[in-house]
Amino acid sequence: MPLRKRLSPAESRDAALTAAQQLLVESGPQAVTLKAVGARIGRTHANLLHHFGSAExxxxxxxxRMATCITSTIxxxxxxxxxxAAQEGEPDPRGIVDLVFDAFDTGxxxxxxxWMILSGNRDALDPILSAVHDLVDELADEVQPAERxxxxxxxxxxxxxxxxxxxGAAMARALDLPRSKARELATAMLVGGRAPA
Incomplete structure (x- = not known):
C-alpha cells in the first residue's frame, strides 16, 4: 500500500530502498525501476530522481545497503x-553457510x-566486494582457520x-541430488572434512 504521510528525505530514501529490495526478491532485478519503486511507496518519479539521480x-x-546488511549479518x-564454540567447544559452520547462501538466494x-555483471555494470558490485574485503580483514586475525x-x-x-x-535448484534436480547438497558441501569445506555422504 502506498505511503501517504510526509517523510523526511532520509525516511523517503529508506522507504525507496526497502521497496526496491522487496521488488528484487519478488520479481527479479529487472523489476527494480524508479517507476515501480515510486508506485510501491506512493512517490513520484521526480522524487526518486531527486534522491538517487537515476535508476542506476x-x-x-x-x-x-545490501552489502552492509549481508556483511554485518555474517x-x-x-x-x-x-x-x-568457546563455551560449548563446537563451532556451527552450517549456520554461517546458511546465512551466506540465504543472502545470495532469498535475500x-x-x-x-x-544482473549487474550481465548488463556490463561491474562497478556496481564494488560496494559488495569492498564490504566483504573489509569483513574478511576484520575477522582474519580472530577467526583464522587452521587448514586454509x-x-x-x-x-x-x-x-x-x-x-x-x-x-543450484536446477542442478540439484538434474543430478537427482537433494536441494541442500551445495550447502552440505560448503559446510564440509569449512570444517575441512570430506563431503557428507
Whole structure:
C-alpha cells in the first residue's frame, strides 16, 4: 500500500530502498525501476530522481545497503559462532553457510549481482566486494582457520553461494541430488572434512 504521510528525505530514501529490495526478491532485478519503486511507496518519479539521480543510482544505493546488511549479518554470525564454540567447544559452520547462501538466494544478492555483471555494470558490485574485503580483514586475525586462510574460505563460500542462488535448484534436480547438497558441501569445506555422504 502506498505511503501517504510526509517523510523526511532520509525516511523517503529508506522507504525507496526497502521497496526496491522487496521488488528484487519478488520479481527479479529487472523489476527494480524508479517507476515501480515510486508506485510501491506512493512517490513520484521526480522524487526518486531527486534522491538517487537515476535508476542506476537507485541500484547502486540498493547494492550498498545490501552489502552492509549481508556483511554485518555474517560478521555477527561468525563472532557469535566463535563465542558459542568457546563455551560449548563446537563451532556451527552450517549456520554461517546458511546465512551466506540465504543472502545470495532469498535475500536477492545473487540475482542483483548477476544482473549487474550481465548488463556490463561491474562497478556496481564494488560496494559488495569492498564490504566483504573489509569483513574478511576484520575477522582474519580472530577467526583464522587452521587448514586454509580466511580469504580462501570466503572466496570459496561466496562463489558457491552465488552459483547456488543462480543455478543450484536446477542442478540439484538434474543430478537427482537433494536441494541442500551445495550447502552440505560448503559446510564440509569449512570444517575441512570430506563431503557428507
Amino acid at each position: 543510482g537507485l541500484q547502486q544505493a540498493l547494492i550498498a 560478521r555477527d554470525a561468525v563472532l557469535n559462532n566463535r563465542a558459542a 536477492g544478492a545473487g540475482a542483483l549481482a548477476s 586462510p580466511i580469504q580462501e574460505e570466503t572466496l570459496h563460500l561466496v562463489l558457491m553461494a552465488l552459483g547456488d542462488a543462480l543455478l
